[in-house]
Amino acid sequence: MASFAMAFPSKKEDESGLSSYYNNKTTIIQEARVFNDSPISPRKCRALITRIVYLLYVGETFGPQEATTLFFGTTKLFQHKDSALRQAVYLAIKELATTAEDVIMVTSSIMKDMQPNSEVIYRPNAIRALCRIIDPSMAQGVERFFKAAIVDRNPAIASAALVSAYHLFPHAKDVVKRWVNEAQEAVNAKSSSTFFGSSSGGGYLGFGGSSSQPNGPQAIASSSYIAQYHGLGLLYLIRQQDRMAVTKMIQQLGGGKSGAGTTLKNPMALCMLIRYAAKVMEEDPNVQRQMVELLEGWLRHKSDMVNFEAARVICEMKNATPAQLTKSIAALLVIAKACFEICCHSHTGCSCSHAPKQCGHMQCRSRKPHRRPQSQRGDIRHHHTSKGRTGNEASVDRLIKQITGFMTEISDEFKVIIVDAIRSLCLKFPTKHVSMLSFLSGVLRDEGGYDFKRAVVEAMFDMIKFIGECKEQALSHLCEFIEDCEFTKLSVRILHLLGVEGPKSPQPAKYIRFIYNRVVLENATVRAAAVTSLAKFGVNSPEASLKRSITVLLNRCLDDVDDEVRDRAAFFLKVFKEKPLADTYVKEESVFSLAALEAKLVAYVKDPSSAGQALDVSSVQKISRAQAAQEAARPSSLDTIGVPAPNKAVDAPVAPSAAEKQSAYLQQLSEVPEFGSYGPVINSSLTPAQLTENETEYQVTCVKHVFKEHIVFQYNVSNTLPDTVLEQVSVIMQPQSDDNALSEDFIIPLPALTAANSPGTIYVSFTRNSPDQFALGSFQCTLKFISKELDPATGEPEEEGYEDEYQLEEVELSAGGDYIIPSYSTFGAEWDRLRSAPSATETFALSAMESLKAACDSIIEVLNMEPLGGSEVPSSTSVHTLQLSGLVTGGGGKVLVRCRMTFSRGQGVTLELGVRAEKQEVCNLVLTAVGG
Template sequence: MPRSLAGDLTDPEMAQPYMKKDDDDSDIEYSPFFGIEKGAVLQEARAFHDPQLDARRCSQVITKLLYLINQGESFTKVEATEVFFAVTKLFQSNDAGLRRLVYLMIKELSPSSDEVFIVTSSLMKDMNSKTDMYRANAIRVLCRIIDGNLLTQIERYLKQAIVDKNPVVASAALVSGIHLLQANPEIVKRWSNEVQEAVQSRAALVQFHGLALLHQTRQNDRLAISKLVSSLTRGSVRSPLAQCLLIRYTSQVIRESSNTQSGDRPFFDYLESCLRHKAEMVILEAARKITEMDVTSRELAPAITVLQLFLSSSKPVLRFAAVRTLNKVAITRPLAVTNCNVDLESLMSDQNRSIATLAITTLLKTGNESSVDRLMKQITSFMSDISDEFKIVVIEAIRSLCLKFPLKHIYENHVVLQYNCTNTIPEQLLEDVTVYVDATDAEEFSEVCSKPLKSLPYDSPGQIFVAFEKPEHVPAIGKFSNVLKFTVKEVDTSSGEADEDGVEDEYQLEDLEIVSADYMLRVAVSNFRNAWENMDPESERVDEYGLGARESLAEAVSAVTSILGMQPCEGTEVVPSNARSHVCLLSGVYIGGVKVLVRLSFGLSGPKEVAMKLAVRSDDPEVSDKIHEIVASG
């Protein structure tokens, strides 16, 4: 702790020693201000009146007063006034450390208009001092305590300070302008020329504060903001701090603009160019803003790429910032983040628990059913070590996972059907709620058990499960008809009590069909080409199919992908407009844990006739044959 703030911790006049022994001789650490009382400190403040000021002693007393104020201690009007008058006498001391504490004390006491005039002359003298530290702090204090009338008297000094050669003085004047803008906007707006000059400063903080003030003076004028951003995005901003601000203002203009996409293009190009900036903070800010915008997959890709690079950074702060941003992206666009899964998996064991938590919850949003168990076990191992904030992140990720996989639950020997039920009628209570499943058209399935709901109150969702046994490792298919049966009891909405007697009722649900694609898990691969080449060539099966008349290649790609139930890789599910040929790459895991890779080559053989070449590689040649059977029957 600086000597000017805390004094000597071994000084017997300080409130308490830093170390204190308790009765059982164990060491307890205390703040050097532990146990100080307001009354005692106010008595010590009499030192401010001594003819021969002890700068060190006065610094200790002011430090204690500031501590009490920041701990929420309240001062009466009389106490505040007496302390204020006493503090003003310290301007006669030339001790630099004490002078800085005097500035802080005056700001914290916030004197009334009747008291301000007492220190005004001293502060204005310091504002014109040859000592830059005095000038900067005096400006900050004056602008916090003066009213509009006095502001007009010192306006000339403030305008000069904004363009001062010393960056500390210039920043002080600009920050003061930001505060003054709330109460005296017309005066501050007259400083426009000086503020614009500050935005061109070579000092990082001056440019940062200048841009912030310039933006605030125009914040209610969309056109003015747009012109400001347009002029500054051409390269005049050099400070990384100011550039981060400019990125935020640019994204705001894009978001609020009602122009066409071509009108927004220069602004978005600027954001994209910031992804190649040499300052890491600028890159992160640009990537974060791009991911928050409504952009295409192609526009989003560069931002995801730089975030992926930061995941392997040696700096924990960069890893944290990157994984937190990707975690937010995964909520709405999980497919855009899947290419980062390998890097995210390496962060699951990161020493920083916050980083590890965000990495795992991101994987829960972007991963698949085959990885859920492993991720859940990893979370459980350190759930007690993370803060409540990150526990909420984990819970939300698990919730989104449950919504992602609500029904398909397919195992090697069994299939479990899940029915999500909600009672939407306030006047009714449903009891003994169950689903009767008719498997006549699903000959290979036999029901083994079901789990009904004993009670289903209004607006309280519940789940019903029905389990079927099937031949092991066999992708059995079939259609199930479902009837929801329950007992209805009338409810008194005023008391919430239900009648004792109820009426049996039933509701016909939609038929459910299990198809071959249900036995395939959508599992992405990070590098399809490497995965394909590492797969046994002997397992490859190739054939050609005529898909008949289709509206477009895109419709044909979507149809085949849906039939196979596999995960598109590397964005190949997107077909360029007016394309006459296209290659789509798919990956997945078939029942029994068999990895499968598919190359689909589409082409137009006529005006709307689509032909397809299907190449399959897998861990099991029989599964490669099975994939062709699925396509042929589909």
């Protein structure tokens, strides 16, 4: 705001308590009497309004009576001539309007400042405030003011009107839709706007200014075309339900194949148009050719922002051709090369404005090649072979040298992006691991925060996992790092890795010194992790002398001041003496999945029938210790190839955990009295099956709940039509087989469903006629309802409607997901343990499979089991073995599958499927799932 700024309290005031008094809500309400002073003191009023807005900013709330008192107190200042005070008043009433009562009374005062002949400095404020004040029914009365403001040649007024219209749209759609011509005119602005400040010298509201400016009209030129950005957003909001209109808008504003004729001059507006084009392509593949032509034209735009956005969309297209990828990556490489040259040959390092952009190009390029088939990757690699490009193996060393030159000059945020890109290159070009590992170890010694150091450590972890030749050198670098590591979490993770990989190395004793130094020098948490790591050397190392040395070191730990360290040392000394304990607590690589265990505990606590019964954890999914450590270390997990996870919006909601989903389902089911006698839920499908397309008027998803003697299908139904109500909504399920494994009990329909109360829930219950058997099959589903139009005047549905139905996708009961969940185990030991257990073997001909890799992926998807070995298939082999482990819900126990496969070109894959389980029914389930 012009000459209005919020006064934030200083640290000294915070310490003395003055700030808490100065910005106390009660004190501010008492001081509101300054609004009634005569004459009014603009300075005092501005200071008090500043404090009011500050309290609202930090989350303080005013009650309706308090807000009303302050609201109408500030409106008394409308007639004052001080421009800065008037702007502060508008800001205050805009924020208080949502809580205060009878705010509609100030409409006439605000509309005076919206008149075309009023001061320019006040009109944007008045427009934004009026948007918060008026009732939706009054929108038609102020329509002419908004229409005039949208096409005003002052960009501040036009933008304020466009954004206000955007906020009014959900409440007054019919009125705002009539402003489409004005919004189109704002988007089609041909020249930069010139507007004039007020004669009182108030300055330009929203972009700074001062009341000390000289009197008289001040011409201020604006070439940002910001109104185009806001106008485009409003146009899309109005037309978003009409795909043809959106497509036509994109083509008209796109400017043809070259993109040069576009009327959009604002880069942000062009970026938004590109995103709209991407959405249209996703929803309607038939327009992809026209959209791609526009995107390729935007690759040559003068704005780097537009270039990068167009390249990103092309790279993320599901069926992009090699030629299209080549053009987008070529555009990225041109900018990336210029950025590298600027950063590497200047004395200022990477302080130039291209640094963030350069890192963005690296992230986009590192993400893409791994998502394409081998044929497309080859085309990209060929494009990278020219001089100055960074995509081929020969240029990796030069690239590493260039990056090293500016790593110390950029922020940690960009360092993390670069390290993730380097990790991707490590796994793409494993023969260059020496130079890349040297780079990573070098930056690991540099200054940096936790996120940066963690990214480097994770990159080294992946190199150890996927590139065997560098394991010894990488472990040595990590040992040196923990000597001076200031982050406890990283030290614990590295110690865990040393305990896993160290005993397998040719010289395990060389790591003992680094680990024991942590026992002597570090805090209690690290010391405890070091004790566990030492114990793994003692158990897993074949050298008897090393075990004796470990025993001596652990005995010294018995005198530690921390009880956790002492307890671990005593525990492992006991384990050394008894091999069964060592096998169970040290060598065993599986642990409970925390998410699955939490879900089980939540279900156990909320189940009334569990009272007096012990918790059964035999059906809880297990994962490897490495997976558990990885989950704890990477909340936003990266692919094993090292590609950075897609960025999330700052305010994007966090996805619920498995336990939270399970808890929500249990809460919903507990509220249905018909399910009270069903007992505990054995398993729920945590990922709902989508039964309709995203753009359809009715959206339906299905969640399956398996009980001991019943199966309940939960249909979540959304009605996206705001002027229609659905009554007596139900789902009719027709089984596709006649095995009579399930008998329908009842349907719990929805009495009524509108867009406002969507989604609603429908339940269909079936009885398992043979609870010991696993019912499989598919159901044809139809959504049936009575459709009634809503009366626009009363909002009530019409008396008469018509019966209608909507065909849904089929719902399938399958082995994987509904009965089998992935669970980690040591395959060799478990396979031998189940030698005398029920088993089955059968041979299948998978003639449709074009490779062993495709066969492995298909089997894993169908059975939903944990691959323990063989999921990575060498391209040169024609014989392969895949090992899978799973857990059957409902007391089915452990199940192991061994898939022996041979591939013959032209004949497909021949599969010998061997199954061992704790029950014969489980073996039959697996064979049926694969052969059915």
